[in-house]
Amino acid sequence: MNLPNKITLGRIFLVPFIIVFLVVGEKVPNYTAGAIFLAAVLTDWLDGQIARNTRQVTTLGKLLDPIADKLLISTALIALVQVGRAPAWMVVLIVGRELAITGLRTIAASQSVIIHASDFGKYKMLTEVAAVSFLILDWPPEWGFIAIPSLGVLCLWGAIALSIVSGIDYFLKFWKVIDLS
Structure with missing residues (x-):
């Protein structure tokens, strides 16, 4: 196992x-959870x-890296629901999309096809990282006299929009290269 794959396992x-x-x-x-997440x-x-x-790009790395990303984001979001910092319905949409894409990746991999992440997927990941980071750190702090959503929740809205767009993009790529017979 090469170094990049060991880092992914880390x-x-x-x-x-x-x-x-x-x-x-x-x-x-x-701060501790935030530092470990970052x-x-x-x-x-x-x-x-x-x-x-x-x-040192390997097939294992191409398959393991997105799984590690999905595991990192999904479990952090689910834990944030548990501590009351993320709306459950938003997390269900994001995690549901992640599971659906993982299923498509598995079908594609069974036919020796790797569908690379699009720019939409990369932007989605960045938005999710920002959302989770802000939600873990609870930043900016709530002001008792102003009822505005947290920056983390606003980033979650962006992540939902990008999840939908990138999910459609991934599905269209999948549909073009997969043999369903």
Whole structure:
């Protein structure tokens, strides 16, 4: 197993720690969970850079990396629902899309087809990272005299829109390259 794939596995290993520190850790803002989450996000960037720059891109890496991303984002969002910082219906939409795309990826992989993430999917991931980061850190703090949604919830709205657009884009790519017979 090469270094980029080990880094991806490291990202998966960090997920339970984010949940533990978020659910049973200190109250808002939760700097420990935020730091672990951002470290995990940085490993996503790092493993990609190393894989491309050293020509260590593998089929395992192409399949494992998006699973690690989905696991990281989905579990963090579910934990944020548990602590009351994310609306459950928004998280259900995002996680549902992630599961549907994972299913499509599995079908494609069974036919030795890898469908690469589109720019929409990359923007979706960035928006999700921003949403989760702001929600973990509970930033900006609520002001008792102004009822405005948090920046994290606003980013979740963007993530939902990009989830829908990127999901449609992924499905159309899938439909073009898959043999359904």
